[in-house]
Amino acid sequence: MLGSVINGAFILLAGLAVGLRVPEIPGATQRRIQVALGVLTLGLGFHVIWRGVNGSALQVLQQTLVLLLAWVLGKLSGQLIGLQRSLNGLGGYARERLTRHGGSPGDVFAAATVVFCLTPLAVVGPVQQALGDDGRGLLLKSLVDGLAALALIRTCGQGVTLVAVPVVAVQGSLALLLGGLRGWVATVRVTDSIYATSGLLLVAVALVMLQVMRVRLADYLPSLVWAGFLGWMLL
Numbered sequence: 001m002l003g004s005v006i007n008g009a010f011i012l013l014a015g016l017a018v019g020l021r022v023p024e025i026p027g028a029t030q031r032r033i034q035v036a037l038g039v040l041t042l043g044l045g046f047h048v049i050w051r052g053v054n055g056s057a058l059q060v061l062q063q064t065l066v067l068l069l070a071w072v073l074g075k076l077s078g079q080l081i082g083l084q085r086s087l088n089g090l091g092g093y094a095r096e097r098l099t100r101h102g103g104s105p106g107d108v109f110a111a112a113t114v115v116f117c118l119t120p121l122a123v124v125g126p127v128q129q130a131l132g133d134d135g136r137g138l139l140l141k142s143l144v145d146g147l148a149a150l151a152l153i154r155t156c157g158q159g160v161t162l163v164a165v166p167v168v169a170v171q172g173s174l175a176l177l178l179g180g181l182r183g184w185v186a187t188v189r190v191t192d193s194i195y196a197t198s199g200l201l202l203v204a205v206a207l208v209m210l211q212v213m214r215v216r217l218a219d220y221l222p223s224l225v226w227a228g229f230l231g232w233m234l235l
Contacts, residue, residue: 003129003138004171008164010142011116014149015161024154030147037143038209044136045202048128052196066193066230071200073230074223075216084216090114108156112163115152116145117170120205120217124198126171127224130178132195137202138171193231197223 025033053063078084097111116122125138145167152160182191201223204215 001172001175003125003135003142004168004175006135007125007138007142007145007171008168010146011149011164011167012161014146015153015158017150018153019158025147025150033147034209037140038206041140041202041209042206044140045199045204045206048132048134048137048199048202049196050199051132052192052199054192062234063193063196063231066227066234067196067200070193070197070223070227070230071220073226074197074220077222077226078216078219081222083221084218087118087218090118108159109162112152112156112160113166115148116163116167120201120221122167122171123174123221123224124201124205126175127178127194127198130175131182131191132198134195137198190228190231193227194224197227 049067053060053067055063091114094111094114097107119141121137121141121144125135125141128134128137149160149163201217201220204217204220207213208215208217
């Protein structure tokens, strides 16, 4: 829950910075910051995978197999139910509302909620915090959201800061729900499988941030569920 609160606080701080007329970050500097965040996300992703895949050589082999199978089946499942397609549609709605001149505060708030709440990091972060006591994913999302909020608030107004409420509510609720299931997840010994898969998702996020390749990130989110199921079946 703390990571979600910090995420919301970064959005509010962005609103405060704009209100105090802090100078806009130059484009070149923003790009450097984006690259730095991408590198940090990439390093964190590999570290999470390293933590999740552990034990004897046989256990590492089994866990790696589960990780790869979950990744493939997650992608197929995501494509089948159209996760990325749906998210793209919501993203188009958000862009249209945020770029419309004279848009109502309600439209701006709804669009900003889509932008900040419906992202892969909004799922991966709470998963890592609840199952791995690892708040670094949410901290990275806080930094990314803070930069995005600076830009949106300058163009759309201080109403964007209100999105801090659904960000804390949605991510915090997910973290609390998963935290409640943690005892059962630990009992059936699938925590490491889910945690390692979340690291692989972070690597994919980093590749997008660094503009190395385009990845349909949302389609891979079901891999977290598959990782738990396959870990329970095979490990």
